Amino acid sequence: xxxxxxxxxxxxxxxxxxxxxxxxxxxxxxxxxxxxxxxxxxxxxxxxxxxxxxxxxxxxxxxxxxxxxxxxxxxxxxxxxxxxxxxxxxxxxxxxxxxxxxxxxxxxxxxxxxxxxxxxxxxxxxxxxxxxxxxxxxxxxxxxxxxxxxxxxxxxxxxxxxxxxxxxxxxxxxxxxxxxxxxxxxxxxxxxxx
Amino acid sequence: xxxxxxxxxxxxxxxxxxxxxxxxxxxxxxxxxxxxxxxxxxxxxxxxxxxxxxxxxxxxxxxxxxxxxxxxxxxxxxxxxxxxxxxxxxxxxxxxxxxxxxxxxxxxxxxxxxxxxxxxxxxxxxxxxxxxxxxxxxxxxxxxxxxxxxxxxxxxxxx
Numbered sequence: 001x002x003x004x005x006x007x008x009x010x011x012x013x014x015x016x017x018x019x020x021x022x023x024x025x026x027x028x029x030x031x032x033x034x035x036x037x038x039x040x041x042x043x044x045x046x047x048x049x050x051x052x053x054x055x056x057x058x059x060x061x062x063x064x065x066x067x068x069x070x071x072x073x074x075x076x077x078x079x080x081x082x083x084x085x086x087x088x089x090x091x092x093x094x095x096x097x098x099x100x101x102x103x104x105x106x107x108x109x110x111x112x113x114x115x116x117x118x119x120x121x122x123x124x125x126x127x128x129x130x131x132x133x134x135x136x137x138x139x140x141x142x143x144x145x146x147x148x149x150x151x152x153x154x155x156x157x158x159x160x161x162x163x164x165x166x167x168x169x170x171x172x173x174x175x176x177x178x179x180x181x182x183x184x185x186x187x188x189x190x191x192x193x194x
Numbered sequence: 195x196x197x198x199x200x201x202x203x204x205x206x207x208x209x210x211x212x213x214x215x216x217x218x219x220x221x222x223x224x225x226x227x228x229x230x231x232x233x234x235x236x237x238x239x240x241x242x243x244x245x246x247x248x249x250x251x252x253x254x255x256x257x258x259x260x261x262x263x264x265x266x267x268x269x270x271x272x273x274x275x276x277x278x279x280x281x282x283x284x285x286x287x288x289x290x291x292x293x294x295x296x297x298x299x300x301x302x303x304x305x306x307x308x309x310x311x312x313x314x315x316x317x318x319x320x321x322x323x324x325x326x327x328x329x330x331x332x333x334x335x336x337x338x339x340x341x342x343x344x345x346x347x348x349x350x351x352x353x
Binding site: 050 | 195197200201203204205206207208210211212216217220221223224227228231
């Protein structure tokens with residue numbers, strides 16, 4: 001998931017942060033926020049909640065970074081904090097949530113995969129893009145927190161099974177099992193639509 | 195719906211991004227949060243951190259810090275002992291008295307010190323020796339564990 005050069009750069013930034021250089025931590029925030037945002041947002045399906053959680057996650061990471069010993073990569077470490085805090089948040093929030101997925105990036109309409117998908121299926125071609133997104137996110141919200149986390153990391157963010165297993169602290173077999181059941185559930189939810 | 199279709203649909207969610215300028219604002223918000231947390235920290239944590247910073251500024255590692263703390267503790271204990279000696283002695287004196295008292299001497303009959311050309315000196319006090327003769331001032335000698343320098347007594351042996 002991470003090349004050696006990127007990891008060495010992270011190590012240097014972490015060492016500088018641990019030595020008291022707050023600007024080095026800012027560089028880590030800038031580097032990892034886009035991916036972290038994708039993870040949190042696809043689990044919460046709400047921009048405001050995601051914004052609050054992002055601040056919480058980075059604040060906690062800053063407080064804890066003195067104890068970071070490099071046993072895992074920073075990427076794994078910050079994602080682990082992010083997933084755990086998001087799952088805790090979702091447990092507290094319960095079923096009280098509202099979707100705010102109305103600001104989809106316009107670039108998706110030019111995406112090759114999207115064009116192929118809509119061209120291969122007549123109902124999809126006819127469907128409105130925002131409606132498709134809305135239904136997908138509703139289906140995602142019906143998954144359990146653990147299943148949603150696995151789907152987000154594997155299908156949306158493209159992480160390998162081993163990385164997901166490290167982040168969640170579970171075996172790769174459990175990751176595959178959760179993915180299998182989550183896919184079955186999503187397919188059932190979306191069958192009517194497609 | 196096939197697995198491939200589902201995967202393709204899920205991959206589209208990668209395009210969902212926050213509004214432009216979000217990450218710049220996020221950085222500012224995180225900084226603000228950190229400052230707010232600093233102000234909310236309990237007093238003892240701030241005091242502990244300042245102590246650590248004080249020692250770290252004097253180029254002392256963790257061991258030196260621990261050593262300095264131990265030295266400070268020892269100095270404190272010694273200072274207390276020096277400043278309040280009377281109380282400590284009063285408390286300890288009965289114990290010392292008990293330890294110093296020797297046991298009473300056991301009687302040891304017929305114990306003499308064999309010394310040549312020296313005045314006879316019994317090992318114990320004269321009162322403890324039942325066979326000790328009265329002191330006459332003349333030198334006394336012991337041969338084969340028998341006193342041999344007694345003045346001839348007026349009594350004679352009878353067989």
